[in-house]
Amino acid sequence: MKSKSLSGICEELIFSNFFKSHVKALRNFMYYKFGNAEQAEDVTQEAFIKLWENCEKVPLDKAKSYLYTIANNTTLNQIAHQKVVLEYAKAAPKQDKTFESPDYHLEENEFKVKLQKAIDKLTEGQRTCFLMHRIDGKKYSEIADALGISVKAVEKRMHLALLELRKEIEYFK
């Protein structure tokens, strides 16, 4: 049984599936961390290459934490942290159709811009936690694992991030 799970990740199909289900989240995590899309992709690719090269030694159930450990330990000659540029998905469902007014779109778009600016002003730790939850749909426990902190610490960061965002948005009102 053990040898089967050990060699599992070496199967190209299994590896490809594993890659597909984790690459985006890891790349985004690195993007929040470095604030540079190119570096984030390089680190992500390197981490997956290491996993692929060492597939015999890494059991499938350990592959994810192996991946994040490698990525986290990668120290780059970091370019100064740049702005994390985010976009809104185009097909945004309307929040509440009943209150739709002529000003609605304008107002909502204004809010979106404010939210982006507010996220930009968060501390790096708060922003990373918040975006991992909101964009990548990670559970608090998963975020805690990826960052190497406790779940409680993640909750604290989320809580403070929300407080901060609200303050920032209301300030712009």
Add this chain to the structure above:
Amino acid sequence: MSILSRVFEIQTVLDKNPIMEENYTLAKWLNNELEGEELKAFEASDDFAVYQKIKHYSAELKTPDFDDDKMLQNILKAKKSNKISIQKVFLRIAAVLIIGFGITLAVKNFANFTEFSANGATTEFLLPDNSTVLLNSGSSVEYKKWNWNNERKLKLDGEAFFKVAKGKKFEVATDLGKVSVLGTQFNVKNRNKRLDVSCYEGKVQVNYQNQQIILTKGMMVSFENGTQINAGQTDQLAPEWLQKEVNFSKENLQAILDEISRQYNIEIEYKGKLTNQTFSGTIPMNDLDVALEIIATTYHLNVSKLSDSNIVLQ
């Protein structure tokens, strides 16, 4: 807004809602964990609408797209072509260096060493056990450094004087016969069909075809064309050629002329009659005129020098 004032504002909010600090209500709500009274209270608060919007719109955010298929191809390719890690490269370089070093060492030890002296010169060199070899003109010695102390064997072509350090059997192989000793000084001369061995110290054993002769200090033996021709005596402590003289005993003319031409590095042309008359005596090897005079007088010949290095005897 300065950082300090923001921190202050957070602090005031926390002070107003002490529960939040421990429970992180907002975090729980965002994660859909807030229930019952707490949820109702939160939904009733003034800030709820803004939080609701934050929750809604933040879920619509996305990061810039990237090509994950291309990355997967890169990764799968990387394993096939690029599995040579830095460590492996390093190991390869190390291996090449070690092999190179090994080959150098092997060549140094296993390969045959050749020492030689050209015509008109002599060479002195040391063997690995500090035995001395003096090579007379136009002679060469071949030996192996590897395991020398256990197998002291060398091959001689020409004439050489040996001062052998004490140790295991020391063997000098020539085309004609083999000379083996323990620790001694002896001279071996192997020219054309003639082998001369002189012993100056200790004991020397000479094997010539089926004969075996043991020489002690002061004894000489010569073989020519398969027969022993004399077993004379020498009162010298070292061969005469070391003092730039050559001692001949019952030597034929052609061998003497060969020796002279080797020693002086010249060409001698003999146009006289064939003779069986042998010569015994000493000829200097640092004065060509005297040497030629001795030969000319003994064999009744005329010497004519065509040049410094070309002499005709008739």
